[in-house]
Amino acid sequence: MANSGLQLLGYFLALGGWVGIIASTALPQWKQSSYAGDAIITAVGLYEGLWMSCASQSTGQVQCKLYDSLLALEGHIQSARALMVVAVLLGFVGMVLSVVGMKCTRVGDSNPIAKGRIAISGGALFLLAGLCTLTAVSWYATLVTQEFFNPSTPVNARYEFGPALFVGWASAGLAMLGGSFLCCTCPEPERANSSPQPYRPGPSAATREPVVKLSASIKGPLGV
Amino acid sequence: MMTSRTPLWVPACLYYSYRNSRRLQWGVRKRKRPVFSPPQVPEAQETTAPSSLSSQGCSCPCLPPDGLRAKMRELLQYVACFFAIFSTAFLVVATWTDCWMVNADDSLEVSTKCRGLWWECVTNAFDGIRTCDEYDSILAEHPLKLVVTRALMITADVLAGFGFITLLLGLDCVKFLPDEPYIKVRLCFVAGTTLLIAGVPGIVGSVWYAVDVYVERSSLILHNIFLGIQYKFGWSCWLGMAGSLGCFLAGAVLTCCLYLFKDVGPERKYPYSMRKDYSTTAVSIAKSYVAPRTETAKISGQV
Numbered sequence: 147m148a149n150s151g152l153q154l155l156g157y158f159l160a161l162g163g164w165v166g167i168i169a170s171t172a173l174p175q176w177k178q179s180s181y182a183g184d185a186i187i188t189a190v191g192l193y194e195g196l197w198m199s200c201a202s203q204s205t206g207q208v209q210c211k212l213y214d215s216l217l218a219l220e221g222h223i224q225s226a227r228a229l230m231v232v233a234v235l236l237g238f239v240g241m242v243l244s245v246v247g248m249k250c251t252r253v254g255d256s257n258p259i260a261k262g263r264i265a266i267s268g269g270a271l272f273l274l275a276g277l278c279t280l281t282a283v284s285w286y287a288t289l290v291t292q293e294f295f296n297p298s299t300p301v302n303a304r305y306e307f308g309p310a311l312f313v314g315w316a317s318a319g320l321a322m323l324g325g326s327f328l329c330c331t332c333p334e335p336e337r338a339n340s341s342p343q344p345y346r347p348g349p350s351a352a353t354r355e356p357v358v359k360l361s362a363s364i365k366g367p368l369g370v
Numbered sequence: 371m372m373t374s375r376t377p378l379w380v381p382a383c384l385y386y387s388y389r390n391s392r393r394l395q396w397g398v399r400k401r402k403r404p405v406f407s408p409p410q411v412p413e414a415q416e417t418t419a420p421s422s423l424s425s426q427g428c429s430c431p432c433l434p435p436d437g438l439r440a441k442m443r444e445l446l447q448y449v450a451c452f453f454a455i456f457s458t459a460f461l462v463v464a465t466w467t468d469c470w471m472v473n474a475d476d477s478l479e480v481s482t483k484c485r486g487l488w489w490e491c492v493t494n495a496f497d498g499i500r501t502c503d504e505y506d507s508i509l510a511e512h513p514l515k516l517v518v519t520r521a522l523m524i525t526a527d528v529l530a531g532f533g534f535i536t537l538l539l540g541l542d543c544v545k546f547l548p549d550e551p552y553i554k555v556r557l558c559f560v561a562g563t564t565l566l567i568a569g570v571p572g573i574v575g576s577v578w579y580a581v582d583v584y585v586e587r588s589s590l591i592l593h594n595i596f597l598g599i600q601y602k603f604g605w606s607c608w609l610g611m612a613g614s615l616g617c618f619l620a621g622a623v624l625t626c627c628l629y630l631f632k633d634v635g636p637e638r639k640y641p642y643s644m645r646k647d648y649s650t651t652a653v654s655i656a657k658s659y660v661a662p663r664t665e666t667a668k669i670s671g672q673v
Contacts, residue, residue: 209501252543 149331150249153265156327157244159320160272164237166317167279171230174200174210175308177290193308196227222289229282230314236275237321244268244328262331269328276322283314443631447541447558450623454537454565457616458530460609461572465523468502469604471583484604487520515582522575523610529568530617537561537624555628562624565617572614580607 174195193200200210213219246253247265254261287307294304468486482493491502505512539546540557547553580603587600 207501207503209499211497211499214498250545252545 152327153244153248153331154250156269156324156330157248158324159327160237160244160269160324161241163272163276163317163319163321163324164234164241166313166320167230167233167237167275170279170283170310170314170317171196171234173308173310173313174198175310176226176286177305177311178308180294180304180306192305194305195308195310196223196230222285226282226286229278233275233278233282233321236271236278240268240271240275240325242268243271248328249331265331266329269325269330272321272325272328274325276318276320276325279314279318279321283311283318287311439631443628444542446623446627446631447537450562450620451534451537451541453616453620453623454530454534454561457565457569457613457620458527458534460613460616461523461527461530461568464576464606464610464613465520465527467606467609469606470519470579471601471607472604474587474600474602483599485601486606487516487523515579519575519579522571522578526568526570526572526575526614526617529564530572530613533561533564533568533617533621536564537620558624558628562621562628564621565624566621569614569617569621572610572617576607576610576614579603580611583607 174197175193176195177193179192189204191202193202198210198212200208202208213223216224243264245251245268247261247263247268249261249265254264290305290307290311293299294306465487468489468491469484470487471485473483480495482495484491484493489502489504491500493500505516536557538544540554540561542554583601583603587602590597590600
């Protein structure tokens with residue numbers, strides 16, 4: 147039961163992580179214009195994301211523009227896009243798989259070993275999704291940092307980390323934590339072998355004896 | 371588990387001991403029909419084991435058998451779950467996107483103008499720049515239509531989400547409270563009712579908004595006033611209506627159709643979830659009972 151609780155906890159952590167991954171993929175604030183340095187008070191805040199760049203006016207208007215050309219984009223944005231989309235897809239498959247594999251559902255109850263394996267593969271997919279997100283976000287953050295500390299960048303054109311990066315880090319951590327919880331619930335081999343045998347009530351000796359024979363004959367072909 | 375299984379094997383054991391005693395008492399008669407006893411065995415199992423389950427099925431022959439009804443019930447739950455997840459998603463998306471009104475094609479605009487519950491966005495058709503402007507602060511003066519639609523849509527979102535989670539807990543394939551089928555079925559009913567209630571504010575909000583937009587437009591046309599821009603309702607509004615209808619559908623399936631498949635007897639009120647527990651046991655009992663009976667049949671045959 148504790149095992150099942152751990153699975154549930156892992157699943158919900160990973161679910162939260164997956165939602166966060168989607169949010170950080172869609173958010174346009176991967177980097178935002180920095181007000182460091184000479185502190186020129188600007189009426190416009192600039193954001194850049196994976197899909198669009200935005201300008202937020204002090205009057206409350208937000209102007210966004212999708213990137214025009216796909217092939218003219220910088221390589222790190224393209225690879226970050228690819229990694230994030232792969233992470234979202236992996237998370238989706240992991241979500242479906244771990245619903246099937248978790249102990250709190252009745253699907254495939256007759257084969258607990260396969261069920262456990264499905265749960266573990268779901269957890270592994272969540273781990274992979276978290277790793278993809280972590281790679282994309284950290285890579286982007288590294289480039290933003292390099293650009294910031296590059297002396298040839300003009301002071302007013304500097305960008306720093308946006309909220310989407312932090313959301314991405316947090317959700318990668320959640321997905322990896324949840325995935326590892328799901329992976330932790332490995333079924334022990336001897337318990338897994340004994341559990342598929344159905345419960346047989348038999349208070350009278352007359353019924354109990356053949357039951358033992360029957361279970362022995364069932365065990366025989368399995369090689370146990 | 372124990373309590374739910376007892377009624378199955380108790381009559382079986384009783385029957386078995388009864389047979390034993392009968393064999394002891396009328397051994398001579400038993401000897402006469404060793405040929406009949408083997409074919410009698412499966413028949414006896416079928417009558418003893420499921421009779422405690424399917425006694426109700428006999429009372430009303432017009433209904434399909436219990437197994438089919440259990441399947442139907444399971445299917446209905448999944449259908450309702452499918453509808454519930456999509457309609458909840460539709461409602462949430464409709465609330466937070468900003469295309470409740472779009473400008474109609476006959477207006478003099480080169481850009482697409484969308485007005486939502488929270489934002490107003492203009493997408494320029496030429497350079498693709500999308501400018502969004504938030505409505506003023508929430509305490510500022512808003513048209514009543516906007517405020518009420520916001521409130522209705524958020525209520526619908528919350529209710530639909532709550533109903534969906536309740537439905538998830540009440541599904542038969544989720545091992546939540548596996549020993550209490552009554553509570554599980556009741557959870558399904560609660561989920562259905564909540565979804566039905568959630569559909570009401572959703573449909574009221576979206577239809578009201580749509581009707582308002584339509585009335586505004588048609589009155590402008592009627593009075594031959596041309597303001598330069600005319601609105602029709604956009605895809606968010608359609609999503610809201612679709613989500614509310616899906617909520618109604620899921621709620622109706624959960625309440626009405628499940629009610630049809632609910633049984634009447636006091637101890638057999640919810641046979642499906644009890645039967646679920648039985649299914650493996652019944653097979654194993656049937657298996658384990660084949661051996662003693664055939665053996666006894668052999669013994670009686672030899673005697």
